[in-house]
Amino acid sequence: MIAVLDRLKQRSALLVAARQAVVVSPGRQWALAISRTLRASQGRTWGWFPALGLVSALGLLLTAMAYTGSRSGASWAELLFWIGLLVVVLPIAVRLISVEASRVERLGLLVWLGLALYIVKVMHSPIAFTFADELIHAGSANVILQSGHLFSDIPMLPAISYYPGLETVTTAFASLTGLTIYGAGAIVLAAARLVLILALFLLYEQVSRSARFAGIAALLYMGNSNFMFWGAQFSYESLALPLGVLVIYAVVRRENGTEGRLRRALTMTALIALSTVVVTHHLTSYALVIFLWAVIAVSRVLRVRTRMWDVGLFALGAVLFWLVSIASITLGYLSPVISRAVTSTLQLIAGEEASRELFRSASGYLAPLWERLTGIGSALIVALALPFSTLQVWRHHRSNPVALVLTAAALAYCGSLLLRFNPAAWEIGNRASEFLFLGVAYVAAIAVVELWMPQRIGWRNRAAFAACAAIVFMGGVIAGWSPSVRLPPPYVVSSGAVSIEPPGVTAARWARAYLGPENRMAADESNARLMLVYGQQYPLTGKKDGVKAMIFSGQIGRGEREILQVTGVRYVILDRRLRSWDTMAGLYFDRAGRDANDDENLMDPETYLKFDQNGSVSRVLDNGAITIYDVGALNRVPSSQ
C-alpha cells in the first residue's frame, strides 16, 4: 500500500514538474533544477554543508581573481575582493542562524569557513611570507633549521627566539619533509586554524549547551579585526591562541562536572596545551592566566565551587618560571610599549597630545567614506548588542562564572576601542581584540539567540542577520589590516619561463651568495627583514642604536661614524624608496609607472648618495632602488667571508 502511494506521489511530482517545464522559462527551469539538486544534497546530518561549501569555494575563486587583478593594477579588483569575501561568509552565516541545522552540519560549515578564510590569507601571499612579523619568524625558523638548536640571537625582535613554539613545529615539519619554511609554516598554521575553530565551537557549546548558539558565536568571533590576516600570519600568536582556546575548553568542560578519569584526562590535556602556550607566545599566556584567575575570583565571589585552582596555579607558575628563567628579555620588550601607551593616554586626557585619526594609516592614507562607515557600523552593532546581552547574562546566567568573565571581556573590548584614538596605544587595543572578542562573540550570540531569534525565523530576520554579519565581518577586515596591502601588489613577475622577484629579495639572495652569512648590516625596515630571511644576515634597523638617524643623515660626520662603530655594521643598505620603511608595502615590486619614479616617494639624493662622497667606502651593489655600501674601512669591521 505504502509502495503504491509512493509511486503515485512520484508520478504526481513528475506531472507537476512536466507542467512547470512547459510553462516556465529556461532560466526558471535552471533555477528549479539547481534547487532540486541542492535539496537532494541534504543528507540527514550534513544538511546544506556540501552545497554551501561549494558556494563558499566559488567565493574563494572570486577572491583569487580579485588578487590576480590587484597584482595587475586592475581597478575592479577591490570590488571583486569584497564580493568574493561575502560569497564565502554570508551563505554559511545565514545557514548557521537557522534552527534546523544539525550539530554536525554547523561544525562542518564552521570548519570550512575558518579554513576558507585562512585560504584568503594564503592566496594573498601564495609564494612567500610577506607580512612584517612573518619575515622575522621565518628568519628565526631558518636559524633553527640550520643550527638545530633553539634560542639563537634574532635581531630586530630578540624576544621571539625565547618563544619558539611555532618555529619548532614548523622546522620539525620542514626537516621531516624537505619543504621550505613557507610551505611547512602554511601547513602548520592550517592545522592551528582547525584547532581554533573546533575549540571555539566546543567552548561556546559547553558554556551555552546549544550547538546553534556555539555556531553563531564562533561565526561572530571570525568578525574580529585580527581573524583574517593578523591571526593567520606566520607569527607566534597564530599557534598560541588556538591552543589557548583549547585549554579554556578543557577546563570549562572539566568545570561542568565530569567523572574522575575524564576529569584527570582533561586536566592533563589542559596542562600539556598550556605549557605549549607558555613557550609559544607571551601575551597569549598572560591572557590565559588572567582568564583562569578571573573565573576563580568570580567563582569565589559567587560562592560557586570551582576546580580551576590547579590549572590556574600551574599557569601562573609556568608563566613566571618561563619569564624569569628563560625569557626575561620579554620585560624589556613589552615594558616600553606599555609605558608609552600609559604615558600617551595620560597626555591625551590632559590635552597635551592630539588624538589619532581613525582610519588613517601611518603613511597618511585615509580610508574611503564607505569603509569608515562600515568600520564604525561594525563597532556600533557590537555596542548595541552589549547592554541587552549583559542584562540577559545577569538575569539568566549570573550563576555561571565563565559566562560572567566572557561578558566582562566583551565590556573590556568596548573600552579597548577607545585605545584606537591613542597614537601610542592603538596597537595594544588592536592586539587585544583577538582575546577580548571571545567575550564579544559570546554576548553577541546571546543577543542573537536568546533575544532576537530564539525560534524559527523568517527571511526578513535572516536578511537582517546577514546584513549585520556582513557589516561586522567587513568592519573587522577594514579595521584589521592596512588598506595599502589589503589586496596584494605584485610580488613575483613572470617573464616567459622566468619568475622575477622584487629588488630587495634579489639583493638579499646576492648578499647571502657573495658576502656570506651573518654580516652586520644597517638597513630600512623592509630590507632588514629580507636580509634576515633570504640573506641570512644580521640586520639592524629602526631607531634603535641610531640606525635610522644614520641612514637619513645627509652626511657622514662624526655622529654617523660613531653609530657605525657602536653597531659594528659592515654593510649599509640604502633603498632610495621611502616605501621601504613601510613594513607592509615595502617588500613588493614598484607598480609600473605609479610608485617608482615619483620624487616625493624617494629619499633626498643628498641622503642616499652620501656614502659615494666618502673616499673609503665601496659601493659594492647597485640595482637601481637599492645600493649596498661596504663601510668596513670606516669602522674596521671584517666581513664574515
Added chain:
Amino acid sequence: MSRPANERFIIAVAASSVAAMLMLLVVSNTAIRVLLALPFMLALPGYAITVALFPRRALGIPERTLFSIGLSLAVVALGGLILNWTPWGLQADSWAVLLCATTCLASVMALARRRREVALAAAPAGLGLTGLQSLLLGLAAVVAVAAIGLARMPAPLQSAEGYTLLWMLPSADGNPNAVRLGVDSMELASTQFRLEVKADSRTLREWPSLTLMPGEKWERRIELPAAEYGAGTIDAALYRLDDPRSVYRQVTLRRSESP
C-alpha cells in the same frame, strides 16, 4: 582469541607511526614525505595520547579531532625543548625518533588501560555523506585548490618594472689586483648593455655589447695590472644600449676598504 577492534586500531596507529618513520628516513620525494609527515607529526602522537588519557566514549569525533591535532602540535613544540638539550638537536632523524617513540609509548599506555575496561568500543561510525554530498564537497575542494593555483600565478609583465644588479667585489682568492664583477638581469625582456671598468677616469676594460635574457647572470674575474690599480679606486658603469648616454648602474671599489 582475537583482539577487540579498538585494540587492533591502537596497534595499527603505533605500527603506522613506525612505518612512517622508516619511510621518512628513506624516501626522498617531497610530496610523499609531506603525505607521510601530515599524520605522523600532526595527528598520530596526539591521537595516541588522547586514546591513552581519555576513557572510551568520553569524546565525540570533534573533541577527539581537536585533542589529536592540538596535542600533536603541543608534543612537537615541547619535544623541541627536549631535543634542544640533546647532542643531536632538532634534526629530521631526531624528530622522527621522538615522534615515533611518543606515539608508540602512548599506544602501549592506551592498550594497558583499555584492557582493564570491560566494555567493547563501538565500531567507528562512517561519515554519513551521500554520493551527491561527496561529489559537492569534492567539487568544493577542487575549486578551492584552483583558487590557490590562480592566486599563485605570477603578475603579468606590465604590472611592474624590471631592474638589473651590477656588483663588484674584491677577488675571493685575496689577490689585491683582481676583482669580481657581475651583472644580473631582472629586466622583463632581453636587454643589451655596455659595461665599462675605469680607474681614475681611464678605461681599463670594456664590454661594448652584453645581451642578457631575463634572469640571466654574467660574471667575470678581472686581473688588473698593479700599476693601473695603484690609484686604489675602480669604477664600473653599466649602460643600456637603448639609452647609451645615461649611466644605468654604477659600483665602486676602493682598495683601502679591506680591513
